Amino acid sequence: INTGKNHCSSNCEKGLKPALLIDKINETKSREETDARCHTANLASDDPSEGEHLMNLTMILREICNFRQDVKEQLEDTKGEISKTDTRLDEVGARILENEERLQKTEEAISKLLNMHKQTQLRLTNQERCLRRENVRIYGVLEGAEGEPKAMIQFVEKLPRENLDTDNEKNMVIERAHRALIPKPPPGAQPRSILMKFLNYRMKEEVVRQAWQKKGYTWDNCKISIDRDYALRILARRRDCMEVRNGLKDKNLYPAHLSILYEDETKIYETAKDSDGEASMNSNQESLNLQRKVELFGLQFQVKPYTRLIVIITSEQTPS
Structure with missing residues (x-):
């Protein structure tokens, strides 16, 4: 091969044409291949085992070359697939970022909507409570005791006058009165x-106060009780605290919000879960002895010497 190159370069220096130059190169290559075959044949004729060995090596080299070509093609295909996968991953990453931003905005919007919904519920409850302010509910009256529906107002006016010590009976004017709007049991x-609606709010409060002081009364062998007409949400909260109320009633305690000031820290209990009905309060909270435990609505204090514990109980009905 080197000889051919030298020969080619010498011919180029002599100024041969390009076509003649290509023919010379091809002729040189074919001559070298022929010489190699002749050399292999001569070796095979000299030693048959060595010739077979050379033939095996030639086949192995050919298979290696083919395998290399196949591996190269497969690598090219793999590179193409990896490139496509990278492109898809970039697209997926961009979509994930976009969805995360949209999700964050959605969560913020939902949080705002929940706050607005909570405020709206509070306003509706307040409006409902205001609408029911002059209403009173009477429990325990047998079905049909009022007679005809038209005589309901006269019937409910007679009940408080005959059984409660109302000072001003002239102001006991009932606008409307009817049974609860549920199916007849x-x-x-x-x-x-x-349910009855008073014309005068003060008269309604007087009737409720008298009924609470008497803790109900008996009429026609029936236990009659009178209470305010509460809103639905307030009734639900009172129902949740029913067990706590019963536990406090056994200990002669009135259910209210409990605010405890202890070492410049205020603790307020507002739910039934916090209080859990466990309350035992000492009559003289200002004179607490050394290392004395005070249990208030499930909270235990280990009172230190010269420490003052202030308990404030607040309620809409009986502030103290």
């Missing part, structure tokens, strides 16, 4: 409550 079941 079967015989023997608890009767529906009677």
